[in-house]
Structures are given as C-alpha cells and as structure tokens.
Amino acid sequence: MLTNSYLSKVTLRLSVVMLGSVWLTACSSLVQDHLPPAQSSQSRVQKAVDSVRTALEKSLANSVPSLNLYIQTPTEKIFASSVPAGITPYTENTNFRFASNTKTFTSTAILKMQQDGWLNSKAKITDNIPGTNMPYVPNTPAWDFPYKNDITIEQLLQHGAGVVDVDNDTIPGQFNHQTYTAYTQGLDPAHQFTTEEMVLLLTKFKLSYWAPGTDFHYSNTGYSILGYIIARVYSLKTGNPKTYDDYLQDHIVGPGTKVPLALRFPVRADDTVLPAPRAEGVERTPQGKTIIFGDYNMSAQVAEGNGYGTPALLNTFVRTLMKGQNVLTPETVKLMQTDVNPASSNQYALGNFYTPNLGFGHNGERTGTLSLMMYDPATDVSVVAFITLVDNSKVILNSPESTFYKSFNAIYGAAYGGRAALGYPGRP
Structure with missing residues (x-):
C-alpha cells in the first residue's frame, strides 16, 4: 500500500475549500456557452469536458488520466468521462473516494440529530447530551485541550x-516535520x-x-x-457501541432511510478496499514520483x-439534500446553507459553502483525486465532478501557476463548462 507522507502535499489540502472561491477567476472559460444545436446534450457536455482535460494536459505538459462530470438538470442526466486515447472511460457507476465532500454528510448527521432532539448544535461540546448527564466529549485529562470549554458544535461545523488540524498541519519539532497522520501511516x-x-x-x-x-x-x-460526537450520541441512544458509519447507514444513506444510497464511510483500518468498478487516483510529487492509489x-x-461512492449516487445525495427532499427538512437545509462563519472568506456555513453559478456543496482532495459536488437552486442544476x-510536481503556494491549482481548477472548469454547454450560466 502506498501512502502520501511528504509535507508539501499535506499543506496543500488546507487550501482546497478556500480555492472554490479564490481561484475560480484564475482561468477563463474553456468552452462556449452555446454550441451548435445539432449536437446532442451528451456530445456537447462531452466536448466541454474534453476541452478542459486537453487544455490541462497542455498546461501541465503531462498526461491527465481522467476528468469526469455528472450533471443533472430539470430534464436531463448526463455523465461525461474524458480520458486519453486508448483508455476506457469511467461510467456514472464508478466508485471513487470523494474526500472532504464527506463533511457535508457529517453536517447532515449532526443536523438530523438536532431535528430529532438528540443534540443542540449551539451547545458547547462540554455540555451534556440532552436528557443525560453525559457530555458530548469526555471530561477527562486526555481531552483537556485549549479552549475546550468554550467550543460549540456549530463552531466545529x-x-x-480554532482546533488545530493534525492531519494537515505539522507540530513544530515533532514527527520528522510531517503531519501526525502522514508520519504515523x-x-x-x-x-x-x-x-x-489525535x-x-x-x-x-x-x-x-x-x-x-x-x-x-x-x-x-x-x-x-x-x-466522535455522532458516534457517542448514537451509542448512548441505542445502548450499544456505535460508529459514525453506523449512524450514517441507519439514518442518512442506508436502506431504511428516506433516500437510500449505497455510499460507504469506512472507520476501520482494515476496511481498505475500494470496490470495482473504481477510479484509482494518481499523484505526482515534487520529487518526481508518481503514486497510484488503490x-x-x-x-x-x-x-x-x-x-466513497459513485458520481450518480453523490449527485442524488447533494441534489435531494439541498432541495429539502432528503432527511433534513427545508427549514434545516436553510440553516445548513445560511449559518455562516462570518470570518470565512468563502462564506463557509455548516459543512458546505456557496459558489456562484454552482450553488451549495463542497469539494475535496484525497488519494490522488480531486472532487466537487454542488446544487444550484437558481437553475435546479446539480453537478459532481x-x-x-x-499534480504536486510544481508547488507554488497561492499561485495559479502551481500544478496543484491547475488540477484543482479543472474540476470547476468541467462543472462550469458542462453547465454552459447546456445553456446555463457558466464561469462568472
């Protein structure tokens, strides 16, 4: 098994969400808003995604294994997979790791528990779980970290x-200048x-x-x-040890939920298999190595x-969630979208953020894959890219010339290009 343990790559993860708003203007639109009407919707979207991938190859002077877009409008569902000649394209049923898009599922779980009266997102994490004398997190010396008594669930969302990210940030003088998780793994x-x-x-x-x-x-x-809070509250409510994935399967995405979706959230170190058909991510390091993640x-x-899951399933989740048709009521969805941290430049709310002409959702980066899921209420269009x-072969932090940012911009280019190809507003 190959892991990713060098500092530059880990540092870049911090910027993925922020880039959703910061770097969207770094590249001009790569497709026209209107292509010849004789072309089918499928061919127009495919052409748009192809143009973004080939432009990225030219900019990187290197190959791009695949760029993929699932788009749903009020009348159509289209999937386009752009790959180099001789490579089999992916399908809408290909499994991939969607990384920090998971944060929207976590927010959904917290807010569903709040709907059901199981917790209060405004509560401090040292407060007791409603109806019990047990706090949301343990009252033990091991959990006595700075400002613990002042932190609310909402602030975590x-x-x-102010909780330091030991998955992304290094601790000075520790772990050979790597993050704790990278060093340990x-x-x-x-x-x-x-x-x-942690x-x-x-x-x-x-x-x-x-x-x-x-x-x-x-x-x-x-x-x-x-x-941890989700698992702790669910364990208390059921009287049995439960995990984060247990709650999501039982109340958010599993067979008995309002919109059942075969999505998975592994919690065990031995639950490593990404099932077929699957998309394996590729990472290029500053040292010139290429890592393939399975x-x-x-x-x-x-x-x-x-x-992890498929683009079709992830699209169904973000679309039904943001339309108030899934486990959260429309009122709770509104709270999720508008309860914003005023200090965030990208207006980060509760596990999601808003991007012009794409709507509400999230993005993510992990195991050689960058991804995006968004729903736009103005046009009723959802996208998963x-x-x-x-590509970390040329690391220049906060620069559009960084190969990482070029790779990241491609998922937005595909999403905006696919919308424009169908006559919807594209890149602002």
Whole structure:
C-alpha cells in the first residue's frame, strides 16, 4: 500500500475549500456557452469536458488520466468521462473516494440529530447530551485541550473553533516535520487511527489556532471530533457501541432511510478496499514520483474525508439534500446553507459553502483525486465532478501557476463548462 507522507502535499489540502472561491477567476472559460444545436446534450457536455482535460494536459505538459462530470438538470442526466486515447472511460457507476465532500454528510448527521432532539448544535461540546448527564466529549485529562470549554458544535461545523488540524498541519519539532497522520501511516500503513489519539496531541502540545468564534481555519481534526460526537450520541441512544458509519447507514444513506444510497464511510483500518468498478487516483510529487492509489486505510479521516461512492449516487445525495427532499427538512437545509462563519472568506456555513453559478456543496482532495459536488437552486442544476490527478510536481503556494491549482481548477472548469454547454450560466 502506498501512502502520501511528504509535507508539501499535506499543506496543500488546507487550501482546497478556500480555492472554490479564490481561484475560480484564475482561468477563463474553456468552452462556449452555446454550441451548435445539432449536437446532442451528451456530445456537447462531452466536448466541454474534453476541452478542459486537453487544455490541462497542455498546461501541465503531462498526461491527465481522467476528468469526469455528472450533471443533472430539470430534464436531463448526463455523465461525461474524458480520458486519453486508448483508455476506457469511467461510467456514472464508478466508485471513487470523494474526500472532504464527506463533511457535508457529517453536517447532515449532526443536523438530523438536532431535528430529532438528540443534540443542540449551539451547545458547547462540554455540555451534556440532552436528557443525560453525559457530555458530548469526555471530561477527562486526555481531552483537556485549549479552549475546550468554550467550543460549540456549530463552531466545529463552521471551522470556527480554532482546533488545530493534525492531519494537515505539522507540530513544530515533532514527527520528522510531517503531519501526525502522514508520519504515523508512513510507519504503519495499517495503523488504526482514533479521534482520541489525535485529540491527545491537542492536549499534550497545547495546540490551538486562536479563541473559538474569532476566525476561520479549515480543520479536519475538528470534523473528526464531530464524528466522535455522532458516534457517542448514537451509542448512548441505542445502548450499544456505535460508529459514525453506523449512524450514517441507519439514518442518512442506508436502506431504511428516506433516500437510500449505497455510499460507504469506512472507520476501520482494515476496511481498505475500494470496490470495482473504481477510479484509482494518481499523484505526482515534487520529487518526481508518481503514486497510484488503490485500496487505502481511511481510519484517520473518519467524518472529514472517508466517504466513497459513485458520481450518480453523490449527485442524488447533494441534489435531494439541498432541495429539502432528503432527511433534513427545508427549514434545516436553510440553516445548513445560511449559518455562516462570518470570518470565512468563502462564506463557509455548516459543512458546505456557496459558489456562484454552482450553488451549495463542497469539494475535496484525497488519494490522488480531486472532487466537487454542488446544487444550484437558481437553475435546479446539480453537478459532481472529479479528476483522478493531484499534480504536486510544481508547488507554488497561492499561485495559479502551481500544478496543484491547475488540477484543482479543472474540476470547476468541467462543472462550469458542462453547465454552459447546456445553456446555463457558466464561469462568472
């Protein structure tokens, strides 16, 4: 099993959500808004996605394994997979790891629990779970990290709690200048990560970005704590040990839910297999190496980036969720979309953010794959885009000339291009 343990790549993960708003103007639209009417919708979308992928190949002076788009309008569902000549395209039923798009599922779970009276998102994480004398997180020395008594569930959802991200950020003088998760998985690819061990780092090294509610800093560790809370509340309610995935299968996406979807959220280190048909991500490192990701231990990413499924299923989720047709009521969906951290430049709300001409949703990066899911209420158009390439061969932070940003922009280029090809507003 290959893992990704070098610092530059991990650092770049911090920027993925922010780039959704920051870098959208870095590239001009790669397709025309209106192609000849004689062409079918499928061929127009395919041409749009092809043009983005080939333009990226030219810009990188290197191959791009695949760029894929699922788009649904009020009248059509279209999937386009652009691949180099001689390569079999993916289908709408291809499994891929959708990474931080998982955060929207975590927010959905928290808000569903709130709908059911199981928790209060405004509560501090040291408050008791409703109807019990048990706090949301343990009252133990191991959990005595900075500002713990002041942090609310809402602030964790908004990345406003100041919780240091030990999955993305290094701890000075520790772990050979790598992040804790990268360092540990490099030593033992089969290591079973837990939220408790990551929280213990916050306590041991007294880690905090700043006081809760005063700023924005993307934090995978903050979402790991949310996943812990979901499991803790569900275990208490059922009287049996339960996991994050247990709650999602029973109440959010499983067979007995309102919109059943065969999506998975592995929590065990030995649950590594990405089932066929599947898309394996490719990563190019600053050292000139190429890593191909297949099966992978996602136990360090529970609740923040461990989800996988197909583009068709992910599209159904984001579309029905944001339309108020899934497990959340329209009123709760409105809260999810509008309860924004005012300190976030991209207006990050509760596990999602808004992007002009794409709507509400999330993006993600993990295991050599970049992805995006969005629903636009103005046009009733939803998109899921993913590229099986994370190119870190030329790392220039905060620059559109970085190969990472070029790869990242391609998923937005595909989404905007597909919309424009069907006559909807494209890149602003």
